[in-house]
Amino acid sequence: MFQAIGRFSYRFRWLLxxxxxxxxxxxxxxxxxxxxxxxxxxxNPDSPAERSGDLIQEKFNQGPTTLLIVFRSPDLExxxxxxxxxxxxxxxxxxxxxxxxxxxxxxxxxxxxTQLISxxxxxxxxxxxxxxxxxxxxxxxxxxxxxxxxxxxETYVTGEAAADADLTTSSFRDLQRVELYxxxxxxVALVFMFGxxxxxxxxxxxxxxxxxxxxxxxxxxxxxxxxxxxxMNTATLLGLAVAIDYALFMVWRFREELHRGASVAExxxxxxxxxxxxxxxxxxAVMVGVVGLMFFPSPGLxxxxxxxxxxxxxxxxxxxxxxxxxxxxxxxxxxxxxxIRLHAAHEGRLAQRWARLLLRRPWASILAGIAxxxxxxxxxxxxxxxxxxxxxxxxxxESRQGLVILDQEFDREALSPLSVMVTWEGDGSVDMGRAAxxxxxxxxLTVLPGVESVLSPFTLSGLSxxxxxxxxxxxxxxxxxDPDGFAIPAEGISVAGQIITxxxxxxxxxxxxxxxxxxxxxxxxxxxxxxxxxxSRELVERILATDPGSDYQLHVAGESASSADFFNELSTWFPxxxxxxxxxxxxxxxxxxxxxxxxxxxxIVNLFTIAMSYGCLVLIFQGDTFESLLRxxxxxxxxxxxxxxxxxxxxxxxMDYAVFMLTRMxxxxxxxxxxxxxxxxxxxRTGRVIASAALLVVIVTGAFAFTSIAQTKMLGLGIAFxxxxxxxxxxxxxxxxxxxxxxxxxxxxxxxx
Numbered sequence: 001m002f003q004a005i006g007r008f009s010y011r012f013r014w015l016l017x018x019x020x021x022x023x024x025x026x027x028x029x030x031x032x033x034x035x036x037x038x039x040x041x042x043x044n045p046d047s048p049a050e051r052s053g054d055l056i057q058e059k060f061n062q063g064p065t066t067l068l069i070v071f072r073s074p075d076l077e078x079x080x081x082x083x084x085x086x087x088x089x090x091x092x093x094x095x096x097x098x099x100x101x102x103x104x105x106x107x108x109x110x111x112x113x114t115q116l117i118s119x120x121x122x123x124x125x126x127x128x129x130x131x132x133x134x135x136x137x138x139x140x141x142x143x144x145x146x147x148x149x150x151x152x153x154e155t156y157v158t159g160e161a162a163a164d165a166d167l168t169t170s171s172f173r174d175l176q177r178v179e180l181y182x183x184x185x186x187x188v189a190l191v192f193m194f195g196x197x198x199x200x201x202x203x204x205x206x207x208x209x210x211x212x213x214x215x216x217x218x219x220x221x222x223x224x225x226x227x228x229x230x231x232m233n234t235a236t237l238l239g240l241a242v243a244i245d246y247a248l249f250m251v252w253r254f255r256e257e258l259h260r261g262a263s264v265a266e267x268x269x270x271x272x273x274x275x276x277x278x279x280x281x282x283x284x285a286v287m288v289g290v291v292g293l294m295f296f297p298s299p300g301l302x303x304x305x306x307x308x309x310x311x312x313x314x315x316x317x318x319x320x321x322x323x324x325x326x327x328x329x330x331x332x333x334x335x336x337x338x339x340i341r342l343h344a345a346h347e348g349r350l351a352q353r354w355a356r357l358l359l360r361r362p363w364a365s366i367l368a369g370i371a372x373x374x375x376x377x378x379x380x381x382x383x384x385x386x387x388x389x390x391x392x393x394x395x396x397x398e399s400r401q402g403l404v405i406l407d408q409e410f411d412r413e414a415l416s417p418l419s420v421m422v423t424w425e426g427d428g429s430v431d432m433g434r435a436a437x438x439x440x441x442x443x444x445l446t447v448l449p450g451v452e453s454v455l456s457p458f459t460l461s462g463l464s465x466x467x468x469x470x471x472x473x474x475x476x477x478x479x480x481x482d483p484d485g486f487a488i489p490a491e492g493i494s495v496a497g498q499i500i501t502x503x504x505x506x507x508x509x510x511x512x513x514x515x516x517x518x519x520x521x522x523x524x525x526x527x528x529x530x531x532x533x534x535x536s537r538e539l540v541e542r543i544l545a546t547d548p549g550s551d552y553q554l555h556v557a558g559e560s561a562s563s564a565d566f567f568n569e570l571s572t573w574f575p576x577x578x579x580x581x582x583x584x585x586x587x588x589x590x591x592x593x594x595x596x597x598x599x600x601x602x603x604i605v606n607l608f609t610i611a612m613s614y615g616c617l618v619l620i621f622q623g624d625t626f627e628s629l630l631r632x633x634x635x636x637x638x639x640x641x642x643x644x645x646x647x648x649x650x651x652x653x654x655m656d657y658a659v660f661m662l663t664r665m666x667x668x669x670x671x672x673x674x675x676x677x678x679x680x681x682x683x684x685r686t687g688r689v690i691a692s693a694a695l696l697v698v699i700v701t702g703a704f705a706f707t708s709i710a711q712t713k714m715l716g717l718g719i720a721f722x723x724x725x726x727x728x729x730x731x732x733x734x735x736x737x738x739x740x741x742x743x744x745x746x747x748x749x750x751x752x753x
Contacts, residue, residue: 013326014325017322020213023216035168038168039227041134042301049558049562050562065136066130067144068127070402071083071086071154078121078124084109106126107126115411167392183204189696190248191339193692198335203696211311227307233704234715238311264332286649289308290305290309293305352680362740372729377611379619380617388640412531420524444548445543452527456511531558593662594749598746602735605735606658610722613718613725617717632710632713642718645715661682664685675746698720701715
């Protein structure tokens with residue numbers, strides 16, 4: 001089959017090149033429009049927390065998206081008239097700008113809530129509610145910032161939609177930076193590998209082609225389904241790594257065939273038949289890994305899998321069609337524009353000496369390799385994970401600056417409470433019996449471990465027992481069931497000898513309107529710990545375990561609830577993804593190598609590589625040692641999606657090197673049935689090319705360490721370190737050493753008698 005592809009690619013070389021150029025041209029136009037269709041969230045809209053949030057919004061006529069604007073002054077008191085006048089003027093400018101879907105604005109002035117004033121008294125928060133999706137609000141962030149730019153106060157627009165907008169801007173800027181620095185360095189490295197500028201340029205051209213066509217395809221998909229902004233980063237990183245690698249292997253084999261005296265047509269055919277076959281199976285191995293990401297219910301994670309699948313598909317397709325066609329056109333001019341003269345042969349002396357050393361003392365290589373691997377793996381056992389938030393953004397991003405102010409100077413927990421709604425069937429009214437039941441449930445919530453406070457009409461200070469509620473009931477029955485029709489007496493009301501003023505009644509009325517709807521009551525539960533903390537996720541589980549009564553349904557929403565659902569999804573689906581990746585990769589290798597022993601060995605050493613990558617991530621990102629060097633802020637944890645994405649990507653990328661080395665060994669085993677000679681041949685013939693390919697991957701993925709988004713840094717460096725340890729410790733040390741011990745058992749395959 002692959003020989004036929006080679007013949008076809010050579011015969012119709014100009015047609016194939018024309019098709020790829022046309023695809024590239026269309027994609028160049030579409031790729032810049034990605035910013036309009038990508039989002040930043042990993043939340044699953046079908047999760048219990050998101051469905052509960054939708055129900056709360058419906059019950060209380062709330063918009064689905066919220067933005068926070070932090071107003072700050074170094075001189076003015078936030079509660080002072082001058083500060084409040086400046087804030088009101090800024091918000092009036094915002095209203096005058098006609099921002100679409102802006103439903104209402106809540107401030108200290110309109111609510112009297114001191115939670116909207118910072119602890120140092122110099123900042124205030126305005127809460128903007130929108131009756132539109134996060135993606136629609138994200139498109140208006142720049143207009144909102146422009147409308148606020150004339151304010152005499154410092155302003156910071158933050159919240160999920162603002163963070164997504166900043167992520168999109170930073171991601172596009174980062175990709176330009178990677179292209180500016182990473183690709184030229186890769187080109188220089190390729191020149192040193194091939195000695196010729198034309199040969200060196202081919203892998204870079206193919207990598208850029210595959211990534212650009214992928215981004216254009218992602219734009220079309222993003223218009224039809226939810227796609228995360230991180231899918232663009234992941235696809236670009238993975239695409240540059242595998243596409244350049246695959247093209248490198250193709251050029252290497254093509255030059256080798258020409259050196260042996262083959263004609264251009266024969267060289268193209270053999271290249272596709274041999275190196276192309278390896279590229280195809282390597283691509284299958286990588287696609288098996290990234291398909292695992294599509295198991296997760298989260299659209300964000302699924303979009304990472306879709307982006308990875310697309311870029312690997314186009315990388316393989318370009319390597320099997322565009323590259324042979326281009327090499328067919330170039331012919332022996334593939335060696336044109338020589339830059340340096342190479343003296344190293346494929347069977348280099350260094351590679352031969354290394355292979356003989358491994359086979360002479362394999363036990364020493366195995367022990368040393370396992371010892372170093374254990375040291376690198378050990379930190380992985382201390383890994384902590386957390387949800388993606390604005391802290392992944394560069395320090396200069398406005399949404400992150402606003403979040404830092406909220407975290408440091410405000411009661412962040414009170415600004416992001418858990419929304420606990422109790423609903424019931426029937427006429428939806430609140431009678432005395434139902435009020436008593438809701439009061440008792442409110443008391444359950446207030447005594448839960450980890451609860452700082454509970455805000456609702458049934459948990460106010462002074463309502464310490466049902467008798468107090470019964471005393472208030474004659475005055476408040478109408479207020480609970482018809483707040484708009486409740487007239488507040490100018491003199492207030494007297495309850496048990498105490499006067500409740502008209503201002504207090506007005507605030508209580510607003511609380512009732514925000515907390516009681518037909519057939520539902522909302523309790524706002526403030527946690528003692530930050531919303532993204534493990535302790536807040538545990539509080540969600542405790543709330544879900546409470547019993548409001550047989551006649552009630554319980555709904556829990558909020559940042560902590562969404563985080564708890566996401567972690568539950570990860571823990572539920574991760575084992576299945578792991579099994580999928582391991583078993584299907586094992587099957588691919590069994591088919592490719594016609595051996596039952598080597599595929600198992602390849603999978604085991606791959607798991608070693610991934611575990612070492614996890615350990616390196618913990619050493620670098622979980623502490624603050626490398627913060628200034630890599631320009632990130634450590635949160636003491638690793639982004640929760642990174643270990644999963646690394647598993648799915650690395651299993652495929654590292655399989656590339658196993659495929660190219662083991663297939664060369666298998667070719668020699670079929671001819672000689674000499675295990676020692678097969679191992680030596682595999683190391684000598686492929687050692688230099690896979691080391692070169694690995695160097696390119698390290699250059700391209702390592703360039704992502706200089707991006708501004710912490711999550712992208714983690715992914716890029718995680719892959720780079722994994723490739724380094726994989727080549728040095730696993731591919732060129734442990735694997736050959738272990739194979740020398742196994743002998744002919746490496747190639748065992750059951751035969752029919």
